[in-house]
Amino acid sequence: MAGMLELPILGFLHEAPLHGYELRKRVAALTGHIKPIAESTLYPAIKRMEKAGWLRRDPQPGAVAAPRHVLSLTDEGRAELMRRLADPDPLDISNENRWFTVLAFLRHLADPAAQAVVLRRRLAFLEEPSSFFYADERPVSAEEVDDPFRRGVLVIARATSRAELGWLRSTLAALDAAG
Numbered sequence: 001m002a003g004m005l006e007l008p009i010l011g012f013l014h015e016a017p018l019h020g021y022e023l024r025k026r027v028a029a030l031t032g033h034i035k036p037i038a039e040s041t042l043y044p045a046i047k048r049m050e051k052a053g054w055l056r057r058d059p060q061p062g063a064v065a066a067p068r069h070v071l072s073l074t075d076e077g078r079a080e081l082m083r084r085l086a087d088p089d090p091l092d093i094s095n096e097n098r099w100f101t102v103l104a105f106l107r108h109l110a111d112p113a114a115q116a117v118v119l120r121r122r123l124a125f126l127e128e129p130s131s132f133f134y135a136d137e138r139p140v141s142a143e144e145v146d147d148p149f150r151r152g153v154l155v156i157a158r159a160t161s162r163a164e165l166g167w168l169r170s171t172l173a174a175l176d177a178a179g
Contacts (some may be wrong), residue, residue, distance in 0.1 A: 013077065031101060037121070
């Protein structure tokens with residue numbers, strides 16, 4: 001989970017400096033449906049990223065209690081975000097939840113041609129024949145499955161993939177026209 005947290009932390013802090021609590025709420029809203037983000041997971045990731053020189057922590061006087069800390073990106077953190085957006089890890093392309101995180105921040109990659117390269121990688125991944133279930137190393141379609149629940153998995157996945165493929169193709173056409 002720690003590696004999955006770095007991109008949303010970088011992305012949200014690119015948009016604005018945030019207190020740790022606010023950052024945790026935003027990351028949880030984006031990725032928390034997978035697994036809620038615990039302080040014991042988020043704060044060690046923040047410390048590692050500070051140590052790497054990607055984040056800076058600035059104390060701010062607390063209204064009533066101890067000082068609060070505002071997190072912001074350093075120049076190195078911005079460069080790391082741009083690197084991760086321009087060249088996502090293969091798992092960031094193939095894993096739907098990680099892909100959504102890349103997609104949530106891809107607008108920060110200012111060059112439409114660079115954005116299109118990332119979208120084309122996802123398009124190529126989705127166009128490869130695949131399934132959640134296989135028979136003799138061949139992907140099995142929903143029509144071949146007797147189990148109604150497994151068929152449900154395949155029907156839902158196919159509908160989701162079709163919707164994403166349509167969106168990818170139209171977005172790529174718009175990016176190509178802009179570039």
